[in-house]
Amino acid sequence: MSNSSDPRLHVLYNASCPICSREIDHYAALSTTQSLPLAFDDLNEPDTLKRWGLSREVAAKRLHVRREGVVISGLPAFIAIWREIPRYTWLARVVGAPVIRTAAGAVYDMVLAPLLWRSDRMRMRRNGCDSGTCAPEK
Numbered sequence: 001m002s003n004s005s006d007p008r009l010h011v012l013y014n015a016s017c018p019i020c021s022r023e024i025d026h027y028a029a030l031s032t033t034q035s036l037p038l039a040f041d042d043l044n045e046p047d048t049l050k051r052w053g054l055s056r057e058v059a060a061k062r063l064h065v066r067r068e069g070v071v072i073s074g075l076p077a078f079i080a081i082w083r084e085i086p087r088y089t090w091l092a093r094v095v096g097a098p099v100i101r102t103a104a105g106a107v108y109d110m111v112l113a114p115l116l117w118r119s120d121r122m123r124m125r126r127n128g129c130d131s132g133t134c135a136p137e138k
Helices: 018-033 046-054 057-061 075-084 084-097 098-126
Strands: 007-014 036-040 066-067 070-073
Touching: 007 018, 007 075, 018 036, 018 075, 018 098, 036 046, 057 098, 066 075, 070 075, 075 084, 075 098, 084 098
Parallel strands: 007 036
Antiparallel strands: 007 066, 066 070
């Protein structure tokens, strides 16, 4: 999903993760209606991980964004997205404050990201996937 011919920020996310996709779909909808310079890449699409230079495991463990060739992940990636969406610039400022950023980053890194990653791994196993490669539908 790209909402600009020259997006400033590229977002890599896991569309097969219901929680992840719900949040990113919300940002993508805002980006579309407001013509914001954002592009959204599903890590499950062919060649996406190759373009990003990441393994599926690394990509699925955290949210990633790329700006001018530089990839950042985790809470800083969310802050970068929020800075681009007028409705969320206040959130970028609040969460970006040093004390809050440290605490929120720890919660993301130690609780949320691992929980979502484990959930994704269980979902992949249930769907017949192994190491990010899914068996063909029968």
